[in-house]
Amino acid sequence: MTDIDVDHPLDPPAGSWQEEHLSRYVRTGGEDGHIWNGAPTLLLTTRDRELGRARRTGLIYGRDGDRYLVVASAGGRAEHPIWYQNLSADPEVLVQVFDERFPARARSADPDEKPRLWQIMTGIWPAYDDYQAQTEREIPLVIIERV
Template sequence: MLLTTRGRRSGTLRRTALLHVRDGERYILAASDAGADRHPAWYLNPTANPEVTIQIGPETFPATARTAAPEEKPRLWELIVAAVPSYRDYQEATDREIPVVIVDRASRPSAGSTGPAEEAVGGGRRVRPGQARPRRAVA
């Protein structure tokens, strides 16, 4: 998955490649940064502006990202660990609690409107320099 967010301070569009698991129609992400002691930068951006764009294969669409509520997290965390067992090691490597992020497809925008990150992805076309910076795949 490619996740495009708007920088919380700069307003710059940022693109990050992430692993995800599905939970029905939702996409589930772990903000692990491989067990680092601080949250990955990609996670901080949607906490300030939850409107994001995701690309999976050739499909690109607007979505809304949010941190899983405490009552949602245990079940979603187990889905993540079942798919990628190394996430359990990441949690053990850090004192912080790794956030779980739920990404829901946004309802269809009205005619003429676009999501804030939609312009960066351009419906699968190449992004112009300076619009969104591809990042290395992180988890």
């Protein structure tokens, strides 16, 4: 992540709720935006697999010890979200929680560990079970660890 411009990433479309949320989060160091609809959020920056530029996304997260957990649900759509496709190509990411930014490595949970971690995430955002029920793809649960 250090060789791309993380200060001017590709963000969600201007005027979208995602862009507005991300803008508030960045502007206030997460004081306004860390909690979104009752759930904690972090900012995940991945390298765009096609353009090579940083791409930042706000995501609901959970914790498993020192590890951060996020779900690549895309609201139950048939395709994996862009951020997940990006980290699948390059697992080196940048994470922001409140005003702390740190480099990390992301990976999909394996089949043995996913059920326990999925319970953590559905405890935070129960709709993940609904999203899984409405798509044929297996929704990945991503584990993020500081490097």
